[in-house]
Amino acid sequence: MTLSPRIVCCPDSFKGSVSAPEAAAALARGARQALPQAAVLELPFADGGEGTLDALLAVWGTRAETIETVDALARPALARCGRSPDGRTAVIEAAQANGLPQVSDLAPQPQRADTYGVGLIARHLLERPTPPAEILVCLGGSATTDGGTGILNALGARFLDDAGAPVTPGGAGLAAISRVDLTGLLPAAHQVRWRLAVDVENPLTGPQGAAAVFGPQKGADDADVAALDAGLWHLAEVLAAHTEDSGDALRSRVGFGAAGGIPVTLVTLLGAEVVPGARMVADAVGLREALAGTDIVLTGEGSLDSQSLDGKVVAAVKEQAPQGAAVVVIAGTVRLSPRECRDAGLTAALSLAPGPAELGELLQRAAQLFEDAAAHACALLAR
Structure with a gap:
């Protein structure tokens, strides 16, 4: 990885907790915490529904x-x-x-x-x-x-x-x-x-x-x-x-x-x-152009499951990420196995929950949890 990696943060919203812009900002804070020298772009994303x-x-x-x-x-x-x-x-x-x-x-x-x-x-x-x-x-x-x-x-x-x-x-x-x-x-x-x-x-x-x-x-x-x-x-x-x-x-x-x-x-x-x-949102925000030359892509949605790989935000981001870029999904719940993630071309998938917690607590702390997960992911990828 280059001394000044390029990182793009393009998550979906997490209903009931943070909007896509808020999630992107939290991911960006975590990325900068781990890699202060990185060029970080916030690119809120959505799948065409609410948000x-x-x-x-x-x-x-x-x-x-x-x-x-x-x-x-x-x-x-x-x-x-x-x-x-x-x-x-x-x-x-x-x-x-x-x-x-x-x-x-x-x-x-x-x-x-x-x-x-x-x-x-x-x-x-x-x-x-x-x-x-x-x-x-x-x-x-x-x-x-x-x-x-x-x-x-x-x-x-x-x-x-x-x-x-x-x-x-x-x-x-x-x-x-x-x-x-x-x-x-x-x-x-x-x-x-x-x-x-x-x-x-x-x-x-x-x-x-x-x-x-x-x-x-x-x-x-x-x-x-x-x-x-x-x-x-x-x-x-x-x-x-x-x-x-x-x-x-x-x-x-x-x-x-x-x-x-x-x-x-x-x-x-x-x-x-x-x-x-x-796909419509990707065209509207110029996703492919924004991801060009990117080293790390941080994306996410409420639940990473089989539907995520079929027309949702994660699928669109992975499809348009440049070859060789690390694509990390940060989700409220990860329902895909490591093998399924690898087969889908994802580098890793991390859950927001750092340990046992009530859903209400996780929702209240979602922004901080995003930031922490992004910092961990970027620090590991920079090694």
């Missing part, structure tokens, strides 16, 4: 904007969004408007909840004097299963029944949709580039679909799941008229089950692109 907005803003050096919107049950709410330094790219975390935490004070209403508030955020951005050229929508943590119809409603589209009347908002109205009226759609919605960050591969419908897999997390019982799945099935049939794909193709597309089926409507009606969240 992505803060990670991107930290890297870009821009501030979030707070706007008025509504939550998944149409109550007034505030949401944060952001833009890149040149203003060309805007970022929306869908869960800021349609997230489960915002409606946790009420009994679950899985068929009523909708994504209208997410669409209001997008409309706000598109109606600015200088609208963005691209909108990144980070999906995850949703309380909704409306196939993204609420977003299009907020942008001026109408989903109509056989009588020509707007259908009931939310998943409850999907089965009644007869046609989509796009005459009132905001023109800028067609002109902007949409990219949807997903961290699941579930299809729209069926046993592995949006309603069956994620509906129960949103309060859906068996009857709700059946109704929502049928509604999404029907929505795909209606949307097929707006694309060359068949309803079956839309229902089976990888990732279309994310966030209650949001991708199916935004892809067919707005030409959105569905991308793995970690």
Whole structure:
């Protein structure tokens, strides 16, 4: 290793304890403690879910904007969004408007909840004097299963029944949709580039679909799941008229089950692109360029397991790290064996817990534990 090694700290957030920027700062402190002569770069990262907005803003050096919107049950709410330094790219975390935490004070209403508030955020951005050229929508943590119809409603589209009347908002109205009226759609919605960050591969419908897999997390019982799945099935049939794909193709597309089926409507009606969240964030922050020439890469997430190696932060970092760089994962829990880590190309994986401790204690001390683990790892690698 060189006398002045280059170290990049690019962790995910640790839900319930530290944000990605806070984790990156703690790792950097530990690295500098062990190797004072090192050049250390903080590069907060995310997989496209909750926390992505803060990670991107930290890297870009821009501030979030707070706007008025509504939550998944149409109550007034505030949401944060952001833009890149040149203003060309805007970022929306869908869960800021349609997230489960915002409606946790009420009994679950899985068929009523909708994504209208997410669409209001997008409309706000598109109606600015200088609208963005691209909108990144980070999906995850949703309380909704409306196939993204609420977003299009907020942008001026109408989903109509056989009588020509707007259908009931939310998943409850999907089965009644007869046609989509796009005459009132905001023109800028067609002109902007949409990219949807997903961290699941579930299809729209069926046993592995949006309603069956994620509906129960949103309060859906068996009857709700059946109704929502049928509604999404029907929505795909209606949307097929707006694309060359068949309803079956839309229902089976990888990732279309994310966030209650949001991708199916935004892809067919707005030409959105569905991308793995970690890859989208990597492109947005210039991960490959940042890692060029790096000697040590410190990354991490709450739990290092088999899913970490498939489209998550750790996988993206390892994929773009230069050959020969040491890649160390610091995680709350390490569920991979040493052999599995080696096979995945990881140099080492360290748990935050220095010994027996309650979860609450570890969460309170997470930043210091990050710092200590990074110092140990860098000191060992420098030998």
